[in-house]
Amino acid sequence: MTTTRFINANVIDTRNGKVLANQQVRIQDGRIVDVSDSPREGSDDHVIDIQGHFLMPGLVDSHVHVTAITPNFALLETLSPFYVGAKSSELLEAMLMRGFTTVRDAGGADYGLAKAVDEGALVGPRIMYAGNALSQTGGHADMRGPGQQTFEGCFCCAGLGRVCDGVSEVRRAARDEIRKGATQIKIMASGGVSSPTDRIDSTQFSLEEIDAIVEEATAANIHTMAHAYTARAINRLIPRGVKTIEHGNLMDEESCRLFLEYDAYLTPTLCTYDALAKEGVEAGMAEHLQRKVYDVLDAGGKALEMAQQYGVKMLYGSDLLGRMQRHQLNEFHLRKDVVPTDELIRAATSHAADAYGHTGDFGEIIPGARGDVIVLKDNPLDDINVLTQPDEQLMLIMKGGVAYKNVL
Structure with missing residues (x-):
């Protein structure tokens, strides 16, 4: 497995419903090993500059x-x-x-x-x-x-x-x-x-x-x-x-x-x-x-x-x-007038891990979690419709450290 470091990332903290600005996220052997606002030492096979776009768990x-x-x-x-x-x-x-x-x-x-x-x-x-x-x-x-x-x-x-x-x-x-x-x-x-x-x-x-x-x-x-x-x-x-x-x-x-x-x-x-x-x-x-x-x-x-x-x-x-x-993706549209955006994102990320008994394994950008990440052009916390437009918004899809889409 290769090591990937994302730089200049606005990370969506799904559990707390906020953006962590200018983060670096390192994924090794299919798992997130480091999330930091300052560079860390390490030999990275692949560096991806997100250029201020938004990285969140799959x-x-x-x-x-x-x-x-x-x-x-x-x-x-x-x-x-x-x-x-x-x-x-x-x-x-x-x-x-x-x-x-x-x-x-x-x-x-x-x-x-x-x-x-x-x-x-x-x-x-x-x-x-x-x-x-x-x-x-x-x-x-x-x-x-x-x-x-x-x-x-x-x-x-x-x-x-x-x-x-x-x-x-x-x-x-x-x-x-x-x-x-x-x-x-x-x-x-x-x-x-x-x-x-x-x-x-x-x-x-x-x-x-x-x-x-x-x-x-x-x-x-x-x-x-x-x-x-x-x-x-x-x-x-x-x-x-x-x-x-x-x-x-x-x-x-x-x-x-x-x-x-x-x-x-x-x-x-x-x-x-x-x-x-x-x-x-x-x-x-x-x-x-x-x-x-x-x-x-x-x-x-x-x-x-x-x-x-x-x-x-x-x-x-x-x-x-x-x-x-x-x-x-229409479920986001049908709930958005009732459920706040941050809670709707939790329903599709960290809540699922908690319900299954897998807290920390997925649904969050934290060390130890699976390297399942997506990169979006815009902030889904500002507008949930960002998640419903994959052709326009999804710039990268990674599962287990393997990229299946990358237009960055």
């Missing part, structure tokens, strides 16, 4: 589906995993080129895809993966229609989830995903838009089943993330140790109190509802499923306002499917 999307090459999940489960993996490579590279250097996959990606990225066989952000999300029969990852008794697809290959019922089954499923290297466990804990036989307002899994899943994740020192829309679903999850709630569109004030009490995080995914409402059917989603999005579309904005008012810590998540993944 972005983190905490809710993606990199294998969701179509929003038709029933179709996805019948496709060759080789085909899905090949098509996923296009989605991954596009994410990196938007400035995302780490993504948390919420169901579908596995050890092989993450390893291919780590080894450089595929270009993309680092993948933290849940493997297959855990779903009860008839839950959000059970894609059988109401008239189907069996399913011809392969639940262990290209799909996003696996069906398991009862304490012993869910425990075995969680252990199996952990065996396969999962960096978090995903629980389908309420109804959803893309599943054919459940209702948005349903709760899923018994409390005993949820306890068993969380216990296994905790034993493996990883966290749990849970798909949940309603307050009824959310409020039974957080006290049981679930670390992040995905979506949360129909939460209530008691939910906010629980987020604060248990130091849990909310991952709103407003941009996927916006995209599904506008082009879901055209992109491949069944029309009767696309109609379910209107049950949560408007509520998402109200939940965001409530969470911000109460001081709930939030993560940046997109949850986009298929060709709609091109709207990944």
Whole structure:
């Protein structure tokens, strides 16, 4: 690995929401080893003069589906995993080129895809993966229609989830995903838009089943993330140790109190509802499923306002499917009138590392953190739209000390 020193950099201190002027940042063997306002001794292979532009950690999307090459999940489960993996490579590279250097996959990606990225066989952000999300029969990852008794697809290959019922089954499923290297466990804990036989307002899994899943994740020192829309679903999850709630569109004030009490995080995914409402059917989603999005579309904005008012810590998540993944940066636009710019940047950087139990590993420009950095022409703390214009603003993208774009 080469050593790179950035000079004349305005560094974005994501945790404190301020600019550190005229800094030098040194990256060696894929890690940041020095951040200073004065030159330090050292033999550098490569010096990059940022010329007063703005250096910050690479972005983190905490809710993606990199294998969701179509929003038709029933179709996805019948496709060759080789085909899905090949098509996923296009989605991954596009994410990196938007400035995302780490993504948390919420169901579908596995050890092989993450390893291919780590080894450089595929270009993309680092993948933290849940493997297959855990779903009860008839839950959000059970894609059988109401008239189907069996399913011809392969639940262990290209799909996003696996069906398991009862304490012993869910425990075995969680252990199996952990065996396969999962960096978090995903629980389908309420109804959803893309599943054919459940209702948005349903709760899923018994409390005993949820306890068993969380216990296994905790034993493996990883966290749990849970798909949940309603307050009824959310409020039974957080006290049981679930670390992040995905979506949360129909939460209530008691939910906010629980987020604060248990130091849990909310991952709103407003941009996927916006995209599904506008082009879901055209992109491949069944029309009767696309109609379910209107049950949560408007509520998402109200939940965001409530969470911000109460001081709930939030993560940046997109949850986009298929060709709609091109709207990944739209989440910044949809939150910017409610969430202050510095907090919105934290949601896409240091908050994610904290929520995952990886504080200091990424999301900040500090010694010891991964060499995942982006350079922007202008200051995103002054205008969050800077982050939504990668073609005009992104001058450099580096992951693990390797530059994937450099127009400096």
